[in-house]
Amino acid sequence: MIKKNIPQKTIDRLAIYRRYLEYASEETAGRHFITSADLSKGTQVSAAAIRRDLSCMGQLGRRKIGYNIDRLCNSINSVLGLNKKWRVALVGAGNLGKALMMYRGFRKLGFEIVAVFDNARLKIGKKWLEIKIQDIRHIKDNVSNKRIEIAIIAVPFKVAQATADLLIESGIKAILNFAPIGLKVPDNIKLRSVDLATELANLSYFLTKKIR
Amino acid sequence: MIKKNIPQKTIDRLAIYRRYLEYASEETAGRHFITSADLSKGTQVSAAAIRRDLSCMGQLGRRKIGYNIDRLCNSINSVLGLNKKWRVALVGAGNLGKALMMYRGFRKLGFEIVAVFDNARLKIGKKWLEIKIQDIRHIKDNVSNKRIEIAIIAVPFKVAQATADLLIESGIKAILNFAPIGLKVPDNIKLRSVDLATELANLSYFLTKKIR
Numbered sequence: 001m002i003k004k005n006i007p008q009k010t011i012d013r014l015a016i017y018r019r020y021l022e023y024a025s026e027e028t029a030g031r032h033f034i035t036s037a038d039l040s041k042g043t044q045v046s047a048a049a050i051r052r053d054l055s056c057m058g059q060l061g062r063r064k065i066g067y068n069i070d071r072l073c074n075s076i077n078s079v080l081g082l083n084k085k086w087r088v089a090l091v092g093a094g095n096l097g098k099a100l101m102m103y104r105g106f107r108k109l110g111f112e113i114v115a116v117f118d119n120a121r122l123k124i125g126k127k128w129l130e131i132k133i134q135d136i137r138h139i140k141d142n143v144s145n146k147r148i149e150i151a152i153i154a155v156p157f158k159v160a161q162a163t164a165d166l167l168i169e170s171g172i173k174a175i176l177n178f179a180p181i182g183l184k185v186p187d188n189i190k191l192r193s194v195d196l197a198t199e200l201a202n203l204s205y206f207l208t209k210k211i212r
Numbered sequence: 213m214i215k216k217n218i219p220q221k222t223i224d225r226l227a228i229y230r231r232y233l234e235y236a237s238e239e240t241a242g243r244h245f246i247t248s249a250d251l252s253k254g255t256q257v258s259a260a261a262i263r264r265d266l267s268c269m270g271q272l273g274r275r276k277i278g279y280n281i282d283r284l285c286n287s288i289n290s291v292l293g294l295n296k297k298w299r300v301a302l303v304g305a306g307n308l309g310k311a312l313m314m315y316r317g318f319r320k321l322g323f324e325i326v327a328v329f330d331n332a333r334l335k336i337g338k339k340w341l342e343i344k345i346q347d348i349r350h351i352k353d354n355v356s357n358k359r360i361e362i363a364i365i366a367v368p369f370k371v372a373q374a375t376a377d378l379l380i381e382s383g384i385k386a387i388l389n390f391a392p393i394g395l396k397v398p399d400n401i402k403l404r405s406v407d408l409a410t411e412l413a414n415l416s417y418f419l420t421k422k423i424r
Binding site: 004005006008011012014015016018019020023027043044045079080081082084086095096098099100102103104105106109110111149150157158173174175176180181182183184190192194195196197198199200201202203204205206207208209210 | 216217218220223224226227228230231232235239255256257291292293294298307308310311312314315316317318321322323361362369370385386387388392393394395396402404406407408409410411412413414415416417418419420421422
C-alpha cells in the first residue's frame with residue numbers, strides 16, 4: 001500500500017535512493033539485495049530515515065537480508081511516476097533553453113521535450129534537434145494536441161509570470177521554473193524552481209565574507 | 213555598515229532584488245528611485261521583508277522616495293561579491309557539463325569557466341569554446357596557477373564525492389554540485405547543490421498522485 005501523501009523531503013530522498021539503486025544494480029551483477037546500512041553508506045542518509053521513508057511506500061525489507069534491489073527500484077519509480085514517459089514543453093529558446101534542450105539527462109529519466117516556444121520572430125521556425133521553435137501564441141493548441149503535461153520555463157525574468165499564467169491557462173499542471181523570480185501559481189499547480197543565479201550569489205557571498 | 217553574517221534566506225532574496233533592480237534600471241530610463249512597495253510588486257516578496265533585508269546591509273530608504281536604484285544595486289552586488297570576477301573550474305565534460313559550459317548566464321554574473329576537467333581519455337585534449345579539456349589529475353596545479361576559486365561538479369553520481377574531496381584538497385572553497393548526491397564537505401567549504409533529477413521527480417510524483 002502506498003501512503004496517499006508522502007512528505008516533500010521523503011520524495012526528495014526517494015529520488016536519491018533510486019539513483020543509487022540503479023548504480024548498485026549495474027555495479028553488483030549477481031547481487032539482488034541491499035541493506036538499509038548499504039543504502040545509507042551510498043547515499044549518506046541515515047539508515048533510520050531510509051527505513052522510515054521506504055515504509056511510507058509499504059516496502060519492508062527482510063531482517064539481515066535487506067531489500068530486493070530491482071523490486072525496490074521499481075516501487076520507487078512507480079511511486080514517483082518515473083516508470084512512464086512525460087511530455088514536456090520548453091518555453092524560452094535563449095541560451096539557457098538551449099543548454100536544457102541539449103541536456104540528455106531529462107530524456108534518460110523519461111522527460112521528453114516535445115515542443116519549444118519563444119516569442120522572438122528571429123527564433124520562431126528554426127529547428128533544435130528536429131523540433132521546430134514555435135510562436136508562444138500556439139502553446140494552447142500544442143498542449144492539447146501533443147498531450148503535454150509539464151513545462152520548463154527558461155524565459156527572461158520579466159516575462160516569467162506572464163509565461164506561467166499562459167501555461168496554466170493552457171492546461172499545464174506542473175512547471176519547472178529556471179527564471180530567477182518567485183512565481184505565483186494556484187494551489188492545484190506544482191511548481192519547482194531552480195535559480196542558478198541565486199546559487200552562485202550564495203557562493204560568492206561566502207567567498208567575499210571570508211576575505212572581507 | 214554591513215552585518216557580518218547575513219541569514220541564508222536574506223542572501224537568496226538579495227539575489228532576487230538585485231535581478232529586479234537591474235531590470236528596473238533598464239526599463240525606467242530617467243527614474244532613479246524605487247520604493248519597497250514597487251520592489252515588492254516586482255519580486256513578490258513582502259515590503260516588510262524587503263525593508264528588513266535591506267536594513268541588514270545598512271541600506272535605508274528615504275520615506276516616500278524609496279531607495280536609489282543604482283546605489284542599492286551596487287550595495288547588493290558588493291555584499292554578494294557580484295562586483296568582481298570569479299574564476300571557475302568545471303569538472304565533468306559530459307552532456308550536463310557541456311550544457312553548463314554553453315550557458316552564458318554564468319559569465320554575465322561574473323563567473324567565468326576558465327578550466328574544464330574530465331577523466332576520460334577520449335575527451336581530454338578536446339576544446340570547448342577555446343578551453344582545452346584537461347586530465348582531472350592536473351586540477352591541483354590549475355587551481356593555483358589559474359587562481360580558481362569556485363568549482364562546478366557535473367560528474368556522474370558515483371565519482372562525485374571523490375571529485376569533491378579532490379577539489380577541496382586542491383584548495384577550492386566553494387562548490388556548485390549538479391551530481392544527484394548529498395556530498396560531505398568540511399564546515400569551511402561552501403557547497404550548494406542543484407539536483408535536476410529530484411526536481412523532475414517531484415513534478416512527476418505530483419502528476420502521478422493526481423491520477424492514481
